[in-house]
Amino acid sequence: MQLRVLAREFYLRDPVMVARELLGRRLLRETSAGLCGGTIVEAEAYLSARDPACHASRGMTRRNAAMFGPPGHAYVYMIHHRWCLNAVTQPEGVPSAVLIRAIEPIEGIDLMQQRRGTDIIRDLARGPARLCEALAVDRTYNGWDLTAGRELWIADDPECNERPLRIVRSARIGVTSAHRRLLRFYLADNRFVSGSTRRAAT
DNA sequence: CTACCGATTGACT
DNA sequence: GTCAATCGGTAGA
Numbered sequence: 001m002q003l004r005v006l007a008r009e010f011y012l013r014d015p016v017m018v019a020r021e022l023l024g025r026r027l028l029r030e031t032s033a034g035l036c037g038g039t040i041v042e043a044e045a046y047l048s049a050r051d052p053a054c055h056a057s058r059g060m061t062r063r064n065a066a067m068f069g070p071p072g073h074a075y076v077y078m079i080h081h082r083w084c085l086n087a088v089t090q091p092e093g094v095p096s097a098v099l100i101r102a103i104e105p106i107e108g109i110d111l112m113q114q115r116r117g118t119d120i121i122r123d124l125a126r127g128p129a130r131l132c133e134a135l136a137v138d139r140t141y142n143g144w145d146l147t148a149g150r151e152l153w154i155a156d157d158p159e160c161n162e163r164p165l166r167i168v169r170s171a172r173i174g175v176t177s178a179h180r181r182l183l184r185f186y187l188a189d190n191r192f193v194s195g196s197t198r199r200a201a202t
Numbered sequence: 203c204t205a206c207c208g209a210t211t212g213a214c215t
Numbered sequence: 216g217t218c219a220a221t222c223g224g225t226a227g228a
Contacts, residue, residue, distance in 0.1 A: 204227090
């Protein structure tokens, strides 16, 4: 089954909308070692200048420059010596993005097990840094065009689009500022979601 | 140059 | 549930 690559227009929108709609889509990675990837089950929105938790809220630096670039490209950053993957949203110059926090492994599970050093499928890509390790994503993919449909891309999943997804909204994980904002989205009752699966009180 | 911090994880109580 | 590891990015001298 051929999965259709998500086009630039998908990302040319508010990051909240993009975060919600990335759930159920397929994140894929291909190297000489083979194809791997899975269904996105958890994502967070980071909202440009007015969001203190957004890396770009205090202007452009060498690190966050990709966030100011065109939508549909990757923003890869390091935190606590581990890599995390974002998809840049909104028009060029508006530094917003969606952090992809977890996938449910589907393709190339053996390859991901090898990269992660564990056989436990639930631990392969549950959390943004584990996800990057499983997919062999590092800073060389900062700025990568996710709409190119090779090496690292996101595709539609017809099966997931057929049925309505049960999406839960909560506060973002590890974010100390702007805790009132509920900008994390995940699939209800999915074992591959990281962190707390409690809804934030409204 | 040095000092501090963090969108995390894995180990441990 | 708690907590330390560990180092690139950033700000500041």
